[in-house]
Amino acid sequence: MNKVSVLLTSKWSWKLLEEAERWGIQRPEECLSCGACVGACPAARTSSYNFRKIIRDVILGNEEKVLSSREIWYCFYCFYCTSKCPSRVEIPYFIMRLRRMAMERGYGGDILRILVYTSSNLIEHGVSVLPSDYDRMNPISAEENMVKLREKLGLPPVMRVSEKAMEELRTIFEETGFRKEVEGIRSGKWPFKGISEKY
Amino acid sequence: MSDNKRGRIGVFVCHCGHNIAGVVDVQAVIDEISKLPDVYCVDHVYMCSKSGLNLIKEKVAEEKLDKVVIAACTPKLHEKLFQKTLEEAGLNRYLLSQANIREQCSWVHKANPRKATLKAIDLTKMAVAKARLLQEQGKVEVPVEKAVLVVGGGVAGITAALNLADLGHKVYLVEREPSIGGHMAMLDKVFPTRDCSICILGPLMVEVGRHPNIELITYAEVTKASGWIGNFEVEITKHPRFIKEDECTGCGVCAEFCPVEVPSEFDQNLGTRKAVYLPFPQAVPLVYTIDPEHCIGCRACEAVCEREAVDLSQKEEKIKVKVGAILIATGYETFNPAEKRNLGYGVFKNVVTALELERMLSPSGPTMGEVVRPSDGVTPKRIVFVQCVGSRDESVGRTYCSRVCCTYAVKQALELKERIPGAEVYIFYQDMRTFGKGFEELYREALRERVRFVRGLVSKVVEDGKTRNLIVRAEDTLLGVPVEAEADLVVLSVGMVPSKGTERLLFVLNVPVSEEGFVMEAHPKLRPVETQIPGIFVAGCAQGPKDIQDSVAQANAAASKISALLSRGVVELEPYVPIVDGEVCIRCGLCVAACDKDVLKLDKERGVEVKGVGCVGCGACAGACPTGAIQISLLSDEMIRAQIDAVLEEKKEYPLVVGFLCNWCAYNAADMAGVAKIQYPTNMRAIWVPCTGRVNPLLILEALEKGADGVLVLGCYPQDCHYRTGFDKAKRRVESLRELLRVAGIDPRRVRIESMAASEGKKLAVVVKEFVEELKKLPVLGGELVRVAEARR
Missing domain, CATH: 3.50.50.60 (FAD/NAD(P)-binding domain)
Incomplete structure (x- = not known):
């Protein structure tokens, strides 16, 4: 817990809001702290993710606190928050930008490692979670697992995506720079540091 | 009119569909009431319906009735309607008495129709007893002085003054400062539009200065006031500004040559002004003022003024005006x-x-x-x-x-x-x-x-x-x-916060203030621009904090209320004048001390006299009088006594409780209990009083003496008292009375005073229930009285 008073005026920064503005993300500064977003948020129910508090810190200029937090990585873009926001703040888009800025400052590495793994699967196989991943995370039983089951049923070890679909995916990954980005992360392009829970 | 005591009384008992008749045996009530002398009694399913009202009018004519008793719902609901019906039947509207047998009887005693019927009979008998003593009340009409005094030249006062002047009324606008404009003149921009404040206020100020119907009296204060609605006499003290207002052109040469520089109040002491000064460039009137506190008497101003406007010999001036209405617009101060x-x-x-x-x-x-x-x-x-x-x-x-x-x-x-x-x-x-x-x-x-x-x-x-x-x-x-x-x-x-000027003015005008020191309205929702003194109105921040929009709206509302009063030309006063019997008066002065409105005067020769028409009819004077010499026409001691007698000549319950219910809170609370159908014991017989301050402790004693087992005095919470101090007075009296009873050997628990809000029907029910339970535990009062009598012997 942060026990020391935060000196608001010593580190004035509009950087986070300026970034939002640059990317055309609507109205984050109009947040009234009503909490409707948090009430609606599925992630907030099971974690310390609280967008209302994040935006308070954004507005007060507590840049490092926001960007180094684990919580900005908990959103999974369901957009329920934005649909409930009386100020119509585009929360998920803002979270996307905050993550990007966090990465640039070296935060988020441990979470990104998981994302890079699933992204690599997607690039290679066209699916993000492989049957063996299910078995690791959530095995059917001690004896039975997905890989064995597929074998028994005469299915290939990995779900098959048609060549036509793979072709489309490859085009998308190339054009958007997704493949390059994932590779960059994998090859250590980003100077990741640790992150911690702040909220 | 002189003696209507022997008049014939028509009693009209309403069924209210099943609302009353479903619990109360209406026929039994009629049978019982018909036994009373000089009474004609009849029922109707809905007395407030067209046919019910026609029945009243028909019977008044056929049966040659002089007075009317209606046993139905609470008078709060249809009193005005029935009064109008009496007038249509050719009777004075004050010859009506009502028995509340719905809210305070049938609705709250559903489980006990027999006792409810007995209570309904008692309540109706009480109303008949009161009716026998009712007298015609004439309309008191007084002419209205066609002028108005507006105190305070801020945006509220300016708006109201212009509005009234445009309607053709003579307006005296009094301002304490050298210029009108108030706080609004100090503001740079005003929300929400952020337009320049003085740019929108300035033209109005100029118009005030020029308007033929407005007499602007600045640098002045109201120091005395007397009279009543339509006829106020006000003394205004105008401080000397040592500059002739008619001569000064506002050229400012005097200030140029004045050697004394002092902090400027208008600029919140951030800037300076001279000892001869104009508070701000747009001031109205555009007249300089010499501040005697800082002037060193060098007379440089006098020397340079070409128009010879400087007059250091000016004296304080008293101006007397007669007005029909007063508007308090004295604004606020910042905390x-x-x-x-x-x-x-x-x-x-x-x-x-x-x-x-x-x-x-x-x-x-x-x-x-x-x-x-x-x-x-x-x-x-x-x-x-x-x-x-x-x-x-x-x-x-x-x-x-x-x-x-x-x-x-x-x-x-x-x-x-x-x-x-x-x-x-x-x-x-x-x-x-x-x-x-x-x-x-x-x-x-x-x-x-x-x-x-x-x-x-x-x-x-x-x-x-x-x-x-x-x-x-x-x-x-x-x-x-x-x-x-x-x-x-x-x-x-x-x-x-309330301005000091407001405080002083309210003292002079005798207007009630709220706890915070702002002017109290006649009703916070329905009569927001009237004070509790008829003819005195309020607008702007003197009434409470508000923004310019609301101040202007309130000023316009007050102006239209005042205009209605002045245009009517005459004003009808409520018949609230206390009546003093000089023969009985012992010149003790207790009533004078009890009166908050300062309408009574003690003359050692002639006894207590009524000074003017500031009376609000609270009855605190009658409540204080040890001899019954002072009475209020609304509810005399005799009327209260008659009701007590009507109940106690044949006691229908044990224990029997006589209740005094204040018009503003407890009586409404009892009605609320009825509306909410909160059930409570039937033992109380309620007597309506304008305020618990009206209840003379001698009447409480009388009730006990005549056989009541207990007396409840039910009023407002002290801070809610409609007359500010009525409940406090009642509380003190009841406390003393209890002490007296204790000394005399009568259990003081037989008398209790309680506060409740008009909405607290539940509390009323609880208080009655608990009181009745407590009385049941006490031995019968007769024993105590016998012991007292024996001790006396």
Whole structure:
């Protein structure tokens, strides 16, 4: 817990809001702290993710606190928050930008490692979670697992995506720079540091 | 009219469908009441229906009735309707008496029809007994003086004065300061539109100065007032300004040559003025004033004034006016933040009030519109607003919200953002209350302009001795962390408090004030511009904190109310005059002391006399009188006694309770219990009183003596008393009476006084139930009385 008073005026920064503005993300500064977003948020129910508090810190200029937090990585873009926001703040888009800025400052590495793994699967196989991943995370039983089951049923070890679909995916990954980005992360392009829970 | 005691009384019992007849045996009531002498009794399913009202009118004619008793719902519902019906039947409307057998009987005693019927009979008998004593009351009509006094020349007073003058009424506008304009003239811009304040007020001020129907009396105060609605006599004391108002052209040469420089009150002491001065360039009247406190008597002004307007021999002047109505528009003062020592105002130079900032923002202000730090004249870059200074703060005795500070802080923040490039503005607040039309939009604009709002009341402001910068400490309650902000300038959003002028004026006019010191309205919702004194009205911040929009709206409302009064030409007064029997009066003066309205005067020769028509009919005088010499026409001792007798000549319940229910709270609470169908014991027989202050303790004793087992006096909470002190008086009297009873050997638990709000039907039911239970536990009163009699022997 942060026990020391935060000196608001010593580190004035509009950087986070300026970034939002640059990317055309609507109205984050109009947040009234009503909490409707948090009430609606599925992630907030099971974690310390609280967008209302994040935006308070954004507005007060507590840049490092926001960007180094684990919580900005908990959103999974369901957009329920934005649909409930009386100020119509585009929360998920803002979270996307905050993550990007966090990465640039070296935060988020441990979470990104998981994302890079699933992204690599997607690039290679066209699916993000492989049957063996299910078995690791959530095995059917001690004896039975997905890989064995597929074998028994005469299915290939990995779900098959048609060549036509793979072709489309490859085009998308190339054009958007997704493949390059994932590779960059994998090859250590980003100077990741640790992150911690702040909220 | 003189003696209607023997008049024939018509009693009309209403079934109210099943509402009454479903519980009360109406036929039994009629049978019982018909046995009374000189009474004609009849029933109807719905007495308030057209056919019911026609029945009343028919029977008044057929049966030659002189007075009417209606046993039905609460008089609060249809009294006016039945009064009108009496008038249509050719009877005086005050010859009506009502028995409340629905709200206070059938609805609350559903489980016990037999007892409810007995109670209904008693209540009707009481109404008949009271009716026998009712007398015709003439309409008291007095002519209205076709002029109005407006006290206070702020935006409310200006608006009302112009409005009334345009309607053709003569207006005396009295202002304490050398110029009209009030606080609004000091403001730079006004929310929510952020238009220039003096630009919209200035033309109105000029119009006031020019209007043929307005007599503007500035630098003056109301010092005496007497009379009543339609006929007030007011004395205005005009201070000498030592400049002839008719001669001065406002050229200002005098001030140029005046050698004395003093802080300018108008500029909140941030700038200076001379000892001969015009408070601000747009002043109306455009006349200079010599401030005697600072003038050194060098007479330089006299020497340079070409028009010879300077007159140092001027004396205080008394002006007497006669008016039909008075409007109080004396505005407010800002809270003195030095009372909040933790904020450093008056100690740290760079802590200023919002009004001081406003003067700095004004292009004609002491800094010509430049915002600077008072300590070094440097433009501040980091500005912190502290909200709720003197508002919502019990520690300084100000519990109310001042309603304007949130929005003015937002406005000032936007102004600072615009005028100081790169300025960082923080607003520390408890709640943002930007409630008016266009206010929330202004708040949003400030959010967009990146004014930083921090939810948390400021706990302390400390100064850095070297830089004179300030550290503001608070909690960000939305994050739950303590925070500090370093500021170049701290602005205190001071709240509104009643002005000292208001205080003095209210004393002179005898107008009731609320706990906070603002004028109390006749009714907070339905009569917002009338005071509790007929003919005296209120508008603007004298009534309570409000913004310019609301002040103007209220001023217009007051003007239309006043205009209606003046245009009618005559005013009908309620027949509220106390009647004194000089033969019986022992000149003790207790009634004079009991009267808050100062309408009574003790003359050692002639006894107590009624001075004027300020009486509001509370009856505190009659409640205090030891001999019954003073009576109020609304409810005489005799009427109360007759009701007690009617109940006790044949006691129908044990224990039997006589209740005195105050018109404003307890009587309504009893009706509320009825509406909510809250059941309670049938034992109480209620006597309506205008105020518990009316209840003379001798009548309580009489009730006990005649056989009542207990007496309940039920009134308002002390702070809610319609007459301010009525309940307190009743409470003191009942306490003393209880002590007396104890000494006399009668259990003091037989008499109880309780407070309740008009909405507390539940409380009324509980009080009656508990009281009856307690009385049941006591031995019968007869035993006590016998012992008292024996002891006496």
